[in-house]
Each structure stands twice: as structure tokens, then as C-alpha cells.
Amino acid sequence: xxxxxxIPAALSVPEGENLVLNCSxxxxxxxxxxxxRQDPGKGLxxxxxxxxxxxxxxxxxxNASLDKSSGRSTLxxxxxxxxxxxTYLCAVKETSGSRLTFGEGxxxxxxx
Amino acid sequence: NAGVTxxxxxxxxxxxxSMTLQCAQDMNHExxxxxxxxxxxxxxxxxYSVGAGITDQGEVPNGYNVSRSTTEDFPLRLLSxxxxxxxxxxxxxxxxxxxxxxxxTQYFGPGTRLLVL
Numbered sequence: 283x284x285x286x287x288x289i290p291a292a293l294s295v296p297e298g299e300n301l302v303l304n305c306s307x308x309x310x311x312x313x314x315x316x317x318x319r320q321d322p323g324k325g326l327x328x329x330x331x332x333x334x335x336x337x338x339x340x341x342x343x344x345n346a347s348l349d350k351s352s353g354r355s356t357l358x359x360x361x362x363x364x365x366x367x368x369t370y371l372c373a374v375k376e377t378s379g380s381r382l383t384f385g386e387g388x389x390x391x392x393x394x
Numbered sequence: 395n396a397g398v399t400x401x402x403x404x405x406x407x408x409x410x411x412s413m414t415l416q417c418a419q420d421m422n423h424e425x426x427x428x429x430x431x432x433x434x435x436x437x438x439x440x441x442y443s444v445g446a447g448i449t450d451q452g453e454v455p456n457g458y459n460v461s462r463s464t465t466e467d468f469p470l471r472l473l474s475x476x477x478x479x480x481x482x483x484x485x486x487x488x489x490x491x492x493x494x495x496x497x498x499t500q501y502f503g504p505g506t507r508l509l510v511l
Contacts, residue, residue, distance in 0.1 A: 326486075
């Protein structure tokens with residue numbers, strides 16, 4: 283059974299810092315991996331999707347990398363801003379089906 | 395586009411009551427799914443559908459029914475609510491696996507907060 287782990291569970295940084303969020307998964311046979319953002323009391327917003335054949339994806343200040351063989355993905359946030367404060371979740375889609383398996387998320391606080 | 399919409403936003407039920415959580419999307423997505431989010435458990439898949447008339451069970455289907463009569467709508471029914479079903483419920487949609495690169499980005503609704511007393 284696929285398991286997704288995100289470390290750390292919570293992170294607090296000063297504004298302007300570059301930071302890395304980690305995601306690990308136990309079964310490397312994945313179809314794709316997505317990073318989401320969730321604001322308090324809100325739904326999930328997709329940030330980046332990496333196909334299993336890709337190594338990284340970039341969108342603005344966000345860069346996500348994927349190392350399937352080691353079962354790891356990282357989300358790099360450059361020059362963090364207070365507006366980046368949210369919970370960040372990663373999810374993997376298994377090759378054989380349509381389900382997403384989610385990690386529990388990293389709660390990020392960027393202090394002004 | 396309204397994206398994925400869910401109603402109601404919040405609901406309180408008594409044990410044993412039934413209700414339907416509504417989900418609709420206007421993006422012509424084939425794939426729709428229901429998740430519940432609980433502290434310490436993350437998001438767990440309840441049921442999903444790969445197209446109209448086709449549904450399947452996810453990780454935690456017990457106590458829930460779904461149907462998919464149209465591409466747009468995917469309601470979730472609680473047959474006899476239990477306190478263990480207190481949770482936040484999210485509906486999501488995406489294009490199908492066969493639609494190619496980028497087509498599988500999942501779009502989530504704003505959620506329904508359910509409290510079962």
C-alpha cells in the first residue's frame with residue numbers, strides 16, 4: 283500500500299527566505315505527483331504536477347523536483363512571502379488506477 | 395467557469411439521518427471523486443467515477459453511496475449518518491488518464507463541513 287510522508291509537519295520562516303518542503307513515498311511505481319496548497323477552511327489548489335517521466339516542474343517562485351528511484355519529491359519556494367502561508371500537500375497517483383494518495387501536509391508560516 | 399462547486403458548505407446532522415452532499419463541475423471532466431479530510435488522517439478517497447454511469451469504491455467507502463448519471467454531477471449520499479462521519483468532505487475532478495499530459499490536474503471544490511451529533 284502506497285504511503286506518503288511529508289516532513290516537517292510545520293515550518294515557520296522569516297519573509298524572504300528560500301525554503302524546501304519534502305515529500306516521500308513508499309512505492310516508486312507512480313504515474314504522477316502533485317503539489318497542492320490549502321488555505322485554512324478552503325479547498326485544495328493544484329500548484330504543480332510532475333509526470334513520472336519528468337524530473338522537475340517550475341511555476342513562478344515554485345520548483346518541484348521528482349526522484350522516483352528514491353521515492354522523493356521536494357517543493358522549493360524562493361523568496362518566501364507572508365502570502366505563501368498555507369498547508370502544502372503532496373499526492374501521488376498510482377500507475378494502475380486513478381486514486382491519489384495524499385501526505386498529511388506541511389503547515390508553512392511566513393512571518394513578515 | 396465556476397469550476398467545482400459543492401453544497402452545502404456546512405451541515406449538522408443527528409445520528410441516523412440521511413443526506414446528500416452535492417458536487418458539480420462545469421469543465422466537462424470525466425473523472426470525479428470524493429475525499430474526506432480528518433486531522434491526523436489526511437485526505438482519504440471515498441468513491442470515484444471515471445465517467446457517467448461508472449463508479450467505484452475508494453479507500454473508505456462504507457456508509458456512503460454515489461451515482462453518476464451525468465458528466466457534471468457526482469452526489470455523495472450518507473445513508474444513516476454516524477458520528478464517525480464527522481469530517482470535511484471534498485469533491486474533485488479532472489480529465490481522464492487518456493487525455494494526455496497536464497490533463498490529470500485535480501481541481502477541488504471548497505468543501506462541505508459535516509458534523510454528526
